Structures are given as C-alpha cells and as structure tokens.
Amino acid sequence: MHLFKTSEKYFQVHPWLVVEEGFDPQKQRLAESIFSLANEFMCVRGYFEEGYSGDHLLGSYFSQLYETLEVKYPQIFKGFVTEVAAMITAVDWLYTRITLDGETLDLATAQFSDFKRTLDLRDATLTREFIWTTGSQKQLKLTFIRFVDLQMTALGCQRIVLEPLNFSGEVHICSGLDFNTIYELAAGWDQTQGTGASKQQMAQTNFWTCERQQCVDDLHAIQARTQTSGCHLFSSFRVAADQPITPRLIEREKFIGIELTLNVQAQHATVFEKMAVNHWEQTADADQVWTNGLQLAQQLAEVTFDQALAEHRRGWTDFWNRMDIEIEGDPELQQGVRYSLFVLYVNYHGESERRNVLCKLGGEVYSGVNFWDTEIYCHRMYMFLDPKIARKLLMYRYHYLPKAIQNAQRVDLEGARYPFSTITGLEDSGTWQHVDLEIHQNEAIYYAIWHYAHVCQDKEFLYHEGIEMLLQMCRCMASWGGWSPKNGDFGFYGVMGPDEFHMMVNHNCYTNYLGKKMFNYTLEVLAEMQRDAPELYQQAVTKVQLRPEEPREWQRMAEKMRILKDEETGIYEQHDGYFDLPHIEVKDIPMSQIPIYKHWAYIRIFRYNMLKQPDFLNLPYFFSQDFTMEEKRQNYEFYEARTSHESSLSPSLHAILAAELGKLAEAYNFLAYAARLDLDNYNRNTEQGIHSSSAAGVWASMVSGFGGLRTDAETLIFNPTIPEQWNAYRFKIFYRGALLAVHVTHDKALFKVVEGHSVTVSIYGQSHRITPEGLEVQLLQ
The missing domain is CATH 1.50.10.10 (Glycosyltransferase)
Known part of the structure; x- marks a missing residue:
C-alpha cells in the first residue's frame, strides 16, 4: 500500500475529548473546522464569538438554506447549468464583544495565557478558556461554553463565565445578532489555492437584506432575506445573568443587540447566558415567517441553559449507548473513530426527511450540497443505527x-x-x-x-x-x-x-x-x-x-x-x-x-x-456474494497499486477489502488514516470543513472491515478479525428489531442481543441464532 500524506499532529489525544492547548493563529481555521458544532438544522464553526481580527472564517450555516448564484462561462451550450445554489453564511447568533477598562477583547492583539479549547464528544459541547491580561494588568479568566441543541434544534445556547483574578470592577458586554456576515466562496473556488477561497477576488459577499428588527419584552429579534432565493431567516435571543442587569438596545443595519454592564468581584465567577432561537422558511410571505419565528421563540422562552443542556445530553447519551465503537489499546484511533461518529450524528440524525447529509460540515467548500456519498457511504450507518x-x-x-x-x-x-x-x-x-x-x-x-x-x-x-x-x-x-x-x-x-x-x-x-x-x-x-x-x-x-x-x-x-x-x-x-x-x-x-x-x-x-x-472495487463490497x-x-491488488487516494472516500473502502483479504496491517493503516483524516489534517484542507462521508467510511471500516459485516446475503454475515495493535473492540448494530452487540478479542468473538428479540446471522459461514444470553465463537485469523 502507499499513502503519500503525512499527519499534522496538533490536537491532544483523549478517548472522548478533542483538546487544543495553547493558541496558534496559523491553525485557527483548522481548529474552527474541527470544533464545529451542528444539530442537523444549524451549524457553527468554532470561531471566537467575541470577535477576532486575525485570519478566520466566521461560519454560521443552516441546512438547506441557500442563495442562488449565477454560473459564468465564456461560452454556453444547451444543457449547461447556469444557476446554482450555495449554503451561505447566515446570522452570527453568537455575536459578543467584551470590554474592560476601555479595551475590547481580541485574541489577535490581546495579551492572554492558559488558552484551552475543548470539544467534548460525549455531549457535543465546546468549551474555551483563557486568562486575559489587559494593558492595565487586570487579569480576567474567561470561559465560553456553547452547544446547539440536539432535541430543540432551533435553539443555540451560549454561556460565558467571567472570573476576575486580581481586581473587582465593571465589565461591559455587547451581545447581539449580526447579519453582516461574509460568504467567502462567492468570490470563487480556486483549486490552486490552499484554502479554496480566491482571496484576491474577495469582494463584498454578503447576501442578506434586513427586513425587520424588534424588541418584544426581553426578546430581541431580527429577520433578513436572501437576495434571490427567497429564504427568510428569523433570529432572536434572550440573555440572563446571575446578577441584575439593565440592557440597552442597539440597532444597526443588519444588527440588533444589547449593551450591559456586569459588576464582577475578584475570585468570584459571574455567569452570563444567551439563548438564541432561529427559524427560516422559503416563501413569499415574510410576515408569516416573522410570526412563526416569534411564536417559536416565545414557546422556548422559559427554557434555561441548564435545562436545555440536560435534554441535549440525554439525546447524546442515547446515541453513544447505541453507536459507540470501543477500541482497547489504541487511544489515537479511538479518538478518531469517535470523532467520526460524532461528525455524522451532528450532521444528520433524522429530525427531518427534507434534509440530507452535508458532504462537508462546517465549511463553505462544496457549498452545503449532498452527493452520491449519502446513499453509498452514509445511509448504511443510519440503517444500522x-x-x-x-x-x-x-x-x-x-x-x-x-x-x-x-x-x-x-x-x-x-x-x-x-x-x-x-x-x-x-x-x-x-x-x-x-x-x-x-x-x-x-x-x-x-x-x-x-x-x-x-x-x-x-x-x-x-x-x-x-x-x-x-x-x-x-x-x-x-x-x-x-x-x-x-x-x-x-x-x-x-x-x-x-x-x-x-x-x-x-x-x-x-x-x-x-x-x-x-x-x-x-x-x-x-x-x-x-x-x-x-x-x-x-x-x-x-x-x-x-x-x-x-x-x-x-x-x-x-x-x-x-x-x-x-x-x-x-x-x-x-x-x-x-x-x-x-x-x-x-x-x-x-x-x-x-x-x-x-x-x-x-x-x-x-x-x-x-x-x-476506488471505482470497480466498490462492487465486491456492495455485492460480496457476486x-x-x-x-x-x-x-484489489491490481487497483490499489494504481490509486492515489486523492479522495477522502478512498482509504475506508480499501480498509474494508484489505481486512477481508487478511491484509490486516494494511487494513489497519488505511483505517488509521481515514479515522484521523481531519484531526491530523492529512489532506491539508481541514480548514475548509470536515469530510462527513469519509467519517461514515470509518464506521464501515470498523464494522464491515474488521467486523466482517456483509449485507447482501439472506442474513447478515460476520467474519470478525482483529489487528495486532488492539486488545479488543466492541460495536453495536440494530438489525430487524434487535440491538446486537459484538465484542472481539484476539481469541474469540461474543455476539449478544442487548435489546429486542433473537436474530439469525451467519458467522464464519455457519448460521447462528443470537439471543440475549449471547454466543461465543473462536476467532479465525
């Protein structure tokens, strides 16, 4: 086998966390992609909500919300596509500005220390913390926590904890909703550029026109529309703090927000929270969108940050109980596999049949479209979830x-x-x-x-x-x-x-x-x-x-x-x-x-x-019995030697077939590459977004590769193997009313129904009835 690309290690290895310790401005776009959060309805990159004047991509997206763009050719022939759709950057509902002693926080220019950014895969929360030292030597420890709710997908939640270390005084906060966002890729996708965006042609690429903004009691709302596609986006927010506050309304073109002052005490944490509700429709009736959005915001008005987080965590606990893949003895691969599962579930979890899996999550490249990857790579994972x-x-x-x-x-x-x-x-x-x-x-x-x-x-x-x-x-x-x-x-x-x-x-x-x-x-x-x-x-x-x-x-x-x-x-x-x-x-x-x-x-x-x-090589996987x-x-040997693996979809398919052929070391290397493709920036393009379909391939590499699952016979087929790097691994699949758990060591494989009724499967060519009591078979290597 041959894999040209080398890893770019940056994030710490942990079985359930992705951690960035210390801040490297050159890695900001990379980290923003990796720390993207989504809930099928909306997605935000891991950008700094307090504003950042350094190189970054402020990405706030909504599935299926698009703007139409003209395609320009020097010559047009019959059948050419002349108008396309792109998922544009939408409202920055996390917008925050923090000022202390007349200095506004900006990590591109500020003095700060102890920077740490953490994505917790268990509950899809992003936490960032650091100590800001102002020009007057005041030290303020800041912790930012955000999540987009898995259960109430219109809800975006933000918490900021402020802890003065050596002073007491006032901190000023401006919080709002900003439609002054830029869709970079509108300037063109230049394949010769590292990021994809043609920055030399970057123009004013904001596609939003504000229709209405209003303050209703403690709710602040704004609505804007796209220029040509007829999409109207309503966004609203409420704020809360653990002390009395007196917000002052701020209204600008494409922006609504508030300013307030927090009285902070040395060595004491002050909490500020923001709950945003977003709603969009493609319609000619802008007033109806406003009415529907306002009603939704009012329905969710009593939901607190802690309440939403508790429900959000319950949803994630259920997912991991059903779909976690455990690997003993390989922490790097364990992290990569769980990150891949996380990416698929935040991308799509079945809330709506009017949405699809975004080919690339948390970025503008590929414009929020879906490809054939959904049916070939992603659909099978959801089928067994x-x-x-x-x-x-x-x-x-x-x-x-x-x-x-x-x-x-x-x-x-x-x-x-x-x-x-x-x-x-x-x-x-x-x-x-x-x-x-x-x-x-x-x-x-x-x-x-x-x-x-x-x-x-x-x-x-x-x-x-x-x-x-x-x-x-x-x-x-x-x-x-x-x-x-x-x-x-x-x-x-x-x-x-x-x-x-x-x-x-x-x-x-x-x-x-x-x-x-x-x-x-x-x-x-x-x-x-x-x-x-x-x-x-x-x-x-x-x-x-x-x-x-x-x-x-x-x-x-x-x-x-x-x-x-x-x-x-x-x-x-x-x-x-x-x-x-x-x-x-x-x-x-x-x-x-x-x-x-x-x-x-x-x-x-x-x-x-x-x-x-892979081209032909897909077929022996899809239709193994043929x-x-x-x-x-x-x-496999003929075509693998001729494959450049230029596509992120390639390694996982090769891992599956290599495992079936007994090439376990080769299968392991392909899987390791696929699982850490974005975490280790193998393609040097993670800053453009996360490869969702490749993440689905990682699941298949584990379950169909080393688990030996084949699905084209009358019953499921398992031919489990294990690479020498692991002590054991476990996975679950849902099949015809049963949640089937598989546990493989170097000596044996245990199959057990943990929910539902017994099912019949084939293991190493023999038919077996799997029951809640379980079945143990000797591993064939």
Whole structure:
C-alpha cells in the first residue's frame, strides 16, 4: 500500500475529548473546522464569538438554506447549468464583544495565557478558556461554553463565565445578532489555492437584506432575506445573568443587540447566558415567517441553559449507548473513530426527511450540497443505527423526484436524473464534467433502496415511493445508454465513473454493473408487486405512465449489458480502454506534487491509469456474494497499486477489502488514516470543513472491515478479525428489531442481543441464532 500524506499532529489525544492547548493563529481555521458544532438544522464553526481580527472564517450555516448564484462561462451550450445554489453564511447568533477598562477583547492583539479549547464528544459541547491580561494588568479568566441543541434544534445556547483574578470592577458586554456576515466562496473556488477561497477576488459577499428588527419584552429579534432565493431567516435571543442587569438596545443595519454592564468581584465567577432561537422558511410571505419565528421563540422562552443542556445530553447519551465503537489499546484511533461518529450524528440524525447529509460540515467548500456519498457511504450507518432515519434519507430523494425529472430533461433524458451535487433538487454545481457525466447518482439511490428494503424489509416504502423512483431512474438510464453497432451489446457511453480521473469514457464497469443490477431489481419488484400487491402495482405503473415495452427493453438491456473482464487474469477493466492507458507508478509521485489537483494541469490527470479513488472495487463490497475471494484479491491488488487516494472516500473502502483479504496491517493503516483524516489534517484542507462521508467510511471500516459485516446475503454475515495493535473492540448494530452487540478479542468473538428479540446471522459461514444470553465463537485469523 502507499499513502503519500503525512499527519499534522496538533490536537491532544483523549478517548472522548478533542483538546487544543495553547493558541496558534496559523491553525485557527483548522481548529474552527474541527470544533464545529451542528444539530442537523444549524451549524457553527468554532470561531471566537467575541470577535477576532486575525485570519478566520466566521461560519454560521443552516441546512438547506441557500442563495442562488449565477454560473459564468465564456461560452454556453444547451444543457449547461447556469444557476446554482450555495449554503451561505447566515446570522452570527453568537455575536459578543467584551470590554474592560476601555479595551475590547481580541485574541489577535490581546495579551492572554492558559488558552484551552475543548470539544467534548460525549455531549457535543465546546468549551474555551483563557486568562486575559489587559494593558492595565487586570487579569480576567474567561470561559465560553456553547452547544446547539440536539432535541430543540432551533435553539443555540451560549454561556460565558467571567472570573476576575486580581481586581473587582465593571465589565461591559455587547451581545447581539449580526447579519453582516461574509460568504467567502462567492468570490470563487480556486483549486490552486490552499484554502479554496480566491482571496484576491474577495469582494463584498454578503447576501442578506434586513427586513425587520424588534424588541418584544426581553426578546430581541431580527429577520433578513436572501437576495434571490427567497429564504427568510428569523433570529432572536434572550440573555440572563446571575446578577441584575439593565440592557440597552442597539440597532444597526443588519444588527440588533444589547449593551450591559456586569459588576464582577475578584475570585468570584459571574455567569452570563444567551439563548438564541432561529427559524427560516422559503416563501413569499415574510410576515408569516416573522410570526412563526416569534411564536417559536416565545414557546422556548422559559427554557434555561441548564435545562436545555440536560435534554441535549440525554439525546447524546442515547446515541453513544447505541453507536459507540470501543477500541482497547489504541487511544489515537479511538479518538478518531469517535470523532467520526460524532461528525455524522451532528450532521444528520433524522429530525427531518427534507434534509440530507452535508458532504462537508462546517465549511463553505462544496457549498452545503449532498452527493452520491449519502446513499453509498452514509445511509448504511443510519440503517444500522435506526431504520427510521435511513427511511427519511430515502424520502428526501422521493420528495425531489419531480426535480429529478426536470433535471433529466435538461440533458435530453427521459425519466428522473438525480443530480450529482445538489441542495435544491436540481444540479447545483457548474462543473459540467462531473454533474453531467457522473450518472451513477441514480445507481447510488437504487443501491440504497435495494439495501434498505433487503435489510430492513420495508415493503410499504418499496411498493409506494421506492418503486416510483426505481421506474423513473430506469427510464432515465435506458435513455442514456446505447447499443453497440459492432458487438450488439448495451452500455453507457460518455460517462465519468466514481474514480473521477477519467472523463468521457465508455462502459465504465461500475456504472454498467450497477445499471444491470438496477434494471434487474426493478423488474423483480414489479413482478413481486404484480403477484403480491396488484393494486399497488397498477397504481405505480399508472402514475409513471409505464409503457408496456419498457420492462421488456430493460430486461434486454440488463441481459446484454457489457461488463468488461479479462478472463485470464480475473481483472475487471475499469472502463473500455483502461488497460491500454499509459502506466504511472503512483508510489513514485513525489510528495511535492500532492495533492495532485493543485499541482498538475487539470487535463494531464486524465491521461494515465492512475485512479483518484476506488471505482470497480466498490462492487465486491456492495455485492460480496457476486465475487470469489480470488477475484477480490486479484482486483484489489491490481487497483490499489494504481490509486492515489486523492479522495477522502478512498482509504475506508480499501480498509474494508484489505481486512477481508487478511491484509490486516494494511487494513489497519488505511483505517488509521481515514479515522484521523481531519484531526491530523492529512489532506491539508481541514480548514475548509470536515469530510462527513469519509467519517461514515470509518464506521464501515470498523464494522464491515474488521467486523466482517456483509449485507447482501439472506442474513447478515460476520467474519470478525482483529489487528495486532488492539486488545479488543466492541460495536453495536440494530438489525430487524434487535440491538446486537459484538465484542472481539484476539481469541474469540461474543455476539449478544442487548435489546429486542433473537436474530439469525451467519458467522464464519455457519448460521447462528443470537439471543440475549449471547454466543461465543473462536476467532479465525
């Protein structure tokens, strides 16, 4: 194996905490990303709420809240995307300014010591503390605590503890809601720049127009709208302190706030708290948004910081009780694995089926969109956490089915073409070579529908929403594909596979293989419904106006689908002509040329057999029973040697297959890389945000990799292994009404139902009934 990138150790290792001790201004953007907090509805980076004049990114985001932006090309062709959506920076509801002796706190210029910033993964709280020494040598210890409520997701909570060490006196605080925020990436994403943002072109990129601001009793509220997308964001706050306060109202353009004075006593802690409530809608009725937001704020008016924190912690305790992965003997990897689980759950926990997993959390790069990563990487984790959450992710796609049909028409296709990169349900990226050539998004959604129905056995979903999506996606894929006049077989021409280092290729193996699977599965579901649910069958075919000849065509297309394979070597050819591409030794590429996107001319990338990330290798994982162990080994060794791992999605898939093949040391190294990808800034781009899909891959590397979980047989399959670095590990999955706990040591594996009824699984090829009493098997290495 070969992994070019080196770690950049900065944060302390702890099983449940991420700690920054001492402050390095050069690491501020990195730390802001790592210390991001979210609750599915909203997200804030770990920026300093008291203001910071040094380099930073003030990021405050709301899922699905976007602004539309024009895409500018020197030349436009039919089908080009000309308008996209981006999740813009919204209200700074944490806004605080602290003044002592006429000096306003700013860590870029102030004298301070004992700086420590801590993210507690157990309850998703961020704490920051330091001692500020003013020009007059007064020392004030400050502790900031924040969280975004997991249960009441409109609620953002802030606590500031002020403790004078050598004086008594007055501290002045200004607290408010600020819409004067900048969306940096509006100036352009420059792939040659380290941060992604083109700072040379940075202009005034604020997209908010204030509509209304008002003080209602002790509630301060403001509402603003985006310029073109019609999103209205209501934000409000209340403050409290452990002493009487007399706030003074401050109103400015795009800002509402208060000023107050705290009388602080030496060696005594004074507490100031702020509770913010945010609400947004996309509508033409701005007054209704204000009314709805105000009602919500008033409903939550009596909730205190401590009450909210208690409920918030209960939600997190339940999550960790069900989804924690424990590793004995490897603290660095333990921290990385738990951080990955944390990232996925703060990103999405199933509150709404109108939201999706953000590809990148706590940053502007990728603009808050979701990709095929949701269905391929993230959906399976949620499926084994709680099937209801997995169903909501599929329902998200169903709600956007009309937009997918519209998106297909844009590129002269029938049926539904789900967008490659989206917030709105349409294509929300102007990089045409990806959004228009990577047609495997449809196939990813097919896979998630099949996987969910197969594992969770939800026929109600399959026979209603699922079949409708399948029929429209099959119709689209049939209209994209074509017949070879030379060979008489079928396939997809002019595509880009998941690898992304080869553009406009024919017969990409991954795309063709999944296309064949999708056609066959859809026909199976139709036949099953015709037999078992004829009324629903008729309802489905009538709704999509299925033509009688279409199923016959799909059957023929599946039968004649071209799947490229060298029968002598057993290697599946990634795409037509791949074996004939010039070879490059990936392991010999110098570190100075990594990342490749930033150092190679873009067009140069496509001329070699180098891969960005797994393409064909996904298939032996998704459909493990379709391939022999020897086929898996041959293809893994062939393609891994040609993979640059330029994508954050790559290491986890390789870890899964390496573990299955008995390459445990290799699997461990891939997992360790994936688990600490952002914590150790391997890609040198953590400052742009956290790789959410990669975090889902870490879960899969543990459960499907070393746990040996495979899901494409009649029952779950486990083939557990353990690397030499660990003493033991534990994980849980929810399966068909049972919470199943797995505990693996170097000698044995213990399987036990800890909630629910007994279930049948396969372990090392033998069928076993797992009960609450548990089952112990000897570990096979």
